Amino acid sequence: MATGNPVKPHRWGMVIDLDRCTGCEACVVACHAENNIGMSDPEEAARGRVNHWIRVDRYYEGEFPDVKVKYQPVLCQHCDEAPCEPVCPVNATYHNPEGLNVQVYNRCVGTFYCANNCPYTVRSFNWFDPKWPEPMQLQHNPDVSIRPGGVMEKCTFCIQKIKRVEEQAHAGSRPVADGEVQPACVQSCPAEAMVFGDLNDPDSKVSRFAGDGRATKLMEELGTKPKVIYLEKAR
């Protein structure tokens, strides 16, 4: 693996500041644009077959006029103890050396075990072969493979972008700079609510935010050890 830092492998993580997040869903569209996610049609959507690798959960609390809404972007948490990994009978989902929970599409036989076991319900299944009416395929990102029907897929932390940056850093014999890798959602976020970086680097922004008093993890009590850290809305 080409890493810019030969001493210590990266351990990629993300911080999402809910005090900045506006719930605008720019991240949702950015993810589709980057990752060639299949489009649904209304009939498939009505069956619950819309694929999103990142979604914005909304929680309503209280009654009118004291209603609060909480928006929370949820993507694969890239758990260190990922419940989806040990259940895959064909080893299609595994942990890579940089801490990413990755999916090998051409191993996947669509057993659904991983999705059933994911407490965050962030895995999406291709119920059908994706269709892009001519000339919509011109938009496809050549760095990301197209997944056929019957295959489970999920957020990769934009591994193709990580690789590109790592290769550039390697070619320049320099370490990857903090903030140099920006997954599509992080790049697009108008409120700059999302930060991505190396949790192994104590000086990285994500490491510093991880120690913030507002830092929490989603369903941490399950022991999944997520690598997405949320900063709670300040009160």
Next chain:
Amino acid sequence: MERRNFFKILSTASAGALATGCGTDTDKLIPLLVPEQDLIPGVEYWHPSVCTSCSSGCGVVARVMDGERIIERSTEGKTEKLRQRLAAVKKLEGNPLDQVSGGRLCARGQAGVQALYNPDRLRGPLKRSGVRGEATFQPISWKEAIAEAADQLMKVKNEGADRIALVTGTVSSTRSLALRGFAKAIGAPEPLVCSVASHAAERKAAEIALAWQGLPFYDIANARHILSVGADFLGGWVSPVNYARQFGAFRQARTEIRGYLAHAESRLSITAAAADQWLPLKPGSEAQFLGAVGRILLELNLAPKAATLPPPVLAAFQALDLASFIAATGIEERKLRAAVEQLGRSEGPLVLAGASTIHTNSVDAIVASHYINMMLGTIGTPGGMQAPPKSAIDPLTAVKFSESLAQARAIILDEANPLYTAPKAAHVRESLMKAGFVLSFATTLDDSAAWADIILPAHHALEGELAVAPATAAHLSLAMGGSFVQPLYDTQSVPATLAAIASVMKVTFQPATAKEIAEPLLPKDLTWETVVREGGFHVEAAALVTPAARTKKAPKAAAPLRAVSFSAAKFEGDGPFLLQPYLSPQHHEGASANLPWLQECPDPASSAVWSLPVEIDPVTAQRLGIATGDNVKLESASGSITAPAYIHPGAVPGVLSMAIGGGHQHFGRFASGRGVNPLEILALAYEPATGDLATGATRVRLTRVGPGKDLIQYSAHDKEERPHGHR
């Protein structure tokens, strides 16, 4: 087909002038239209351009790589399919050098690439072949189409050019400038803006209160305590990307300071959701709310600059009947007073008011907000409200269009879809039917273009040269892009089309280029080549004008055009509910409803995909026996619509909100016949100072029709709402 034929590769058009990419290590100089031999598979190029999906004018960068499409070519009566290799846009991101987007982009902006590669784009000029409105067309050559358009316009011009109506949208660009120039050249009236997001009320209020021309710029990032009223500034208001960027900084970019946002609006918008406190207003009570805010600030002695107010304004705030104003807002007095006191005691207060929903008194409300900023001393200060800079391209401001349209003998439509954005009561359909000639520059057949006699399809914004002046910005600025991908179809830029028509009409008209607009504004150290490379420029006022000139341009606060008034909003029709159509982050005015990424982007309020529901409060829903997903009928004096219901825990009782975006009759495969359009049944009520359509002034009746299947939710708060569990 033979394998050899299938793999035959057509070369793309050859080089034009030179421009550079910008951004990353992979940059290099490449021609504007990329020759095939220069397309290295897997190598990315970044080109600056500009987004036109709203009037914000975000500078963008497009990631360009090689792509392939299948085209058909007929030679000697034989049609063969060929694979064409060409430079393709893969992704749009904000241009980091642009002061509006700052490298970020909203959902609609990013989906712009799906408009470029939309399968329903028009392939070339069309001429109506059936009855007008039937939307049956036959292809026609550009030469014939231009000749016919010129001939028809000439006929009307000879009878009286004032009967030619040009209708356009809100984007101030070289395209809108060309339209304005063309209108002038042929003697037609100034183009009319047909939009529910023209921000005419905001412009008028700044002119009335402060003699400012343009939209004020709010320095949110440096404020400490914001009271926003009626402006969904993170969602569908002016410049959502810029204000969301500033909002992020307002909240968490400063050590020791976290900005506090209180938001008063008659809908739980995404701005209300992000706010620390939401004050749910009764619709149309923004003016009374702001009157009360001003009065309480004065009472509490928290208006340090009250002396700078024009005396009639101060007197108006002091004379208003506070108790009745507070009662009109529907907000508990204790809460309102606490919110005002918090604002007044802040070291960096700012009041930001707008009309996301336009009422008949919106200008009054926004004028009041400006005077509150004046009494707080936040005009022109860091963290306050800034005067608009000079605009590189003046926006079009005439918004009252239905009468002109009714009298028009010839109608020219560009970047506007009046049949969709105007209510049925405006009789746009009848005007289009009655007109002698209708010309459209649509890229995709839309509701209004379906009524055209001739369609001369425009390039997509990424295919041609375009410069856009942002609706609001801190400094004079222009975002622009050149043509770096080959136009996919037989289309033409609108300025070029207008010039061609003018030439046949023997009228002198030369559209201004971005260079001609920009060069006189550039400071000495900024060259045109730099501007092209960076995708635009911004110039701070200090660099633009001499100090003396700046003093002259300072707000004329001492000489307002009129005093403040707090008129009550008027509502039309009968019925116990108010209809509140709104601009959602994903669909805005409905012009992006044909993009699948936005159709399947869950609605922030209801999580609806491929559908948009009416938001109903739980008490009303229970009283009428309505459940989420049921079909309900909304009936106004001018018609009715049937839409799915969503029981919204935060809906203001008595207010039925619905996002604009559904109900297109003609708008390609992804939007045609999908959902309903809430604008359709609005009453013809206008904001009197601007003539802008009051979108929140219609009373409706609500009845349950029965169970429905039209609401598709991506996720819902309880499983019962989603019969099929798998995501």
